[in-house]
Amino acid sequence: MPTPPSPAAATPTDGSSVRVGALVPLGRPGWVEAGRHLLAGLELAVQEVNEAGGIAGRALELVVRDTAADPERAAAAVDELAGLGVAALVGEYHSVVARAAAARADALGLPFLCSSAVLDTLTEEPTEWVARLAPPQSRGWRLYADFLLAAGHSRVAVATQPSVYWASGTRVLRDRLAPRGGEVVELDAGELSPSALCDALVDSGATALLLLVGHPEPAVPLVTAVRRDERLSRMLIGAPAGQPEFAEWASLLGDDGAGIPFLRYLPERLGPLGARVDQALRERLAEAPSFVAFEGYDTVTVLAEALRSHGADRARLAAAWPDVAVDGSRGPIRFSRTPGIGVWQWAWAPLQVVDRDPAAPERFRVLRTG
Numbered sequence: 549m550p551t552p553p554s555p556a557a558a559t560p561t562d563g564s565s566v567r568v569g570a571l572v573p574l575g576r577p578g579w580v581e582a583g584r585h586l587l588a589g590l591e592l593a594v595q596e597v598n599e600a601g602g603i604a605g606r607a608l609e610l611v612v613r614d615t616a617a618d619p620e621r622a623a624a625a626v627d628e629l630a631g632l633g634v635a636a637l638v639g640e641y642h643s644v645v646a647r648a649a650a651a652r653a654d655a656l657g658l659p660f661l662c663s664s665a666v667l668d669t670l671t672e673e674p675t676e677w678v679a680r681l682a683p684p685q686s687r688g689w690r691l692y693a694d695f696l697l698a699a700g701h702s703r704v705a706v707a708t709q710p711s712v713y714w715a716s717g718t719r720v721l722r723d724r725l726a727p728r729g730g731e732v733v734e735l736d737a738g739e740l741s742p743s744a745l746c747d748a749l750v751d752s753g754a755t756a757l758l759l760l761v762g763h764p765e766p767a768v769p770l771v772t773a774v775r776r777d778e779r780l781s782r783m784l785i786g787a788p789a790g791q792p793e794f795a796e797w798a799s800l801l802g803d804d805g806a807g808i809p810f811l812r813y814l815p816e817r818l819g820p821l822g823a824r825v826d827q828a829l830r831e832r833l834a835e836a837p838s839f840v841a842f843e844g845y846d847t848v849t850v851l852a853e854a855l856r857s858h859g860a861d862r863a864r865l866a867a868a869w870p871d872v873a874v875d876g877s878r879g880p881i882r883f884s885r886t887p888g889i890g891v892w893q894w895a896w897a898p899l900q901v902v903d904r905d906p907a908a909p910e911r912f913r914v915l916r917t918g
Contacts, residue, residue: 565609566602566860568851569629571622571639571649578617579763581794582641582840586663587612588832589844590638592825597852603860608852615640619648626652635860636661638847641840643667643685643713650678650891659866662891663847664840667713671890679869679883679892681843681850685713686720686888688811688899691918692788693724695809695901696756698916701784702730705754707737707745707761707770714760717788721758737761742773746780756784759808763791768800775804786810793838798909806904809915812839815878815898816914825877836910846876 570590573583590610597608611634613625622645629637636659640646646665653660654675662670662680666688671678696704704725708714722732733752735745737760749757757774759767767787774780787810791797797805818826825845829837854868869883869892883892901916 565607566855567609567611567632567634568848569625569632569634569637570610570612571615571625571637571645572612573617573641573645574612574614575616577762578615578645579641581796582664582838583614585794585833585838585841586639586641586844588829588837589841589846590663590848591844592828592832593845593848593852597848603852603855608848608855615642615645615649617642617645619645622646622649623652625649626656626658630656630658635659635855635862636851636865638851639663639844640665643670644711646670647712650675653677657862657866659862661847661851663843667716668889669716674890676869676892677866678890679894681846681881681894681897682813683897683899684886684889684893685716687918688813689717689720689788690724691899691916692786692809692811692901693721693730694918695916696786697725697728697730699784701756702728703733703752703754704730704756704758705733705735705749705752706758707735707740707766709737709761709766713789717760737766737770742766742769745770746773746777749774749783750777750779755782756786758786758788759791760789764796764800767791768797771801771804771808784809790839792904793840795835798904803906803909806906806909809901809903812900812902813878813897814839814842814900816900816917818877819879821875822877842877846874846878846881849876850874850881 572587594608615622626649638661641664643665646662650670654677660678664682666682666685668684668686735748761767785808790810792808792810829841853874858864858868874881884895886893899918902912902914905911905913
């Protein structure tokens with residue numbers, strides 16, 4: 549069943565509204581916690597836009613659909629939302645799902661502002677219809693590789709599952725490490741049990757293990773197995789895709805989940821707008837907001853400005869991407885063409901390598917920025 553429109557969507561005062569389709573993973577096997585944070589950010593920004601007068605007096609309305617991490621379901625939702633007359637699409641967290649949505653949006657001529665997915669090849673060919681806020685995977689994972697090298701880890705094992713996203717990340721790591729004398733050893737997390745993977749890890753000679761796998765399974769059992777194996781007491785565990793960002797990680801792993809570096813897309817310090825958004829998101833979520841919640845907020849903030857300046861006509865809205873200049877919760881946002889990226893890209897989204905502090909796992913330590 550389709551997800552009903554968001555309860556936070558404003559009721560139009562004049563019988564009309566500007567409708568925007570929102571693609572969010574709210575059901576399993578999607579990363580539900582990420583979806584909840586993404587939706588909270590989207591809804592907060594919609595509320596603020598409407599409190600400020602909407603779009604030329606018309607309320608902004610979210611029409612939410614649950615993608616459940618299913619590319620086919622996402623493509624069907626794009627078709628449905630296009631038929632409902634939405635002006636644009638926003639959202640999505642999972643890269644493979646966002647790629648399916650982007651392809652369908654491009655085919656239909658429907659503007660899509662992707663919030664959080666990072667896969668470089670979001671579309672196979674350059675398109676004017678799609679823009680993205682999250683930094684491309686190649687940029688973020690190169691920074692992560694540089695962090696590993698600086699920390700003395702040149703032989704790196706990756707526990708991985710079949711996915712274009714994980715394969716792409718592995719390729720970025722290998723391409724960055726190899727010219728500097730580094731090496732990537734692949735371990736199949738689908739074929740190896742956690743204990744067998746620990747045995748293979750010992751034999752590999754690697755000093756770091758990266759979790760390129762789903763959460764909570766098999767990431768959580770893998771962390772537990774490595775932490776319990778005395779042979780691997782000096783092994784660095786990393787999770788570049790960001791699994792430790794969310795509260796569920798800490799609740800499932802406790803102290804074992806600390807000291808695991810990951811990528812997130814926040815500045816070292818939030819400005820006044822970011823601090824205000826942070827507080828509002830904390831109240832809405834009843835917990836600390838992840839970077840994904842800020843991505844959701846910035847998505848609607850950007851789209852609202854494009855709607856105000858270019859109107860709700862789809863072709864005119866898609867033409868707005870290079871003209872957008874918005875102060876987002878994480879810094880000034882502008883889109884440009886980036887070599888090798890087929891969509892309009894926020895080129896300088898903030899990047900951090902962080903971990904949960906072993907002395908206080910609820911606190912994050914910034915290890916590297918870029």
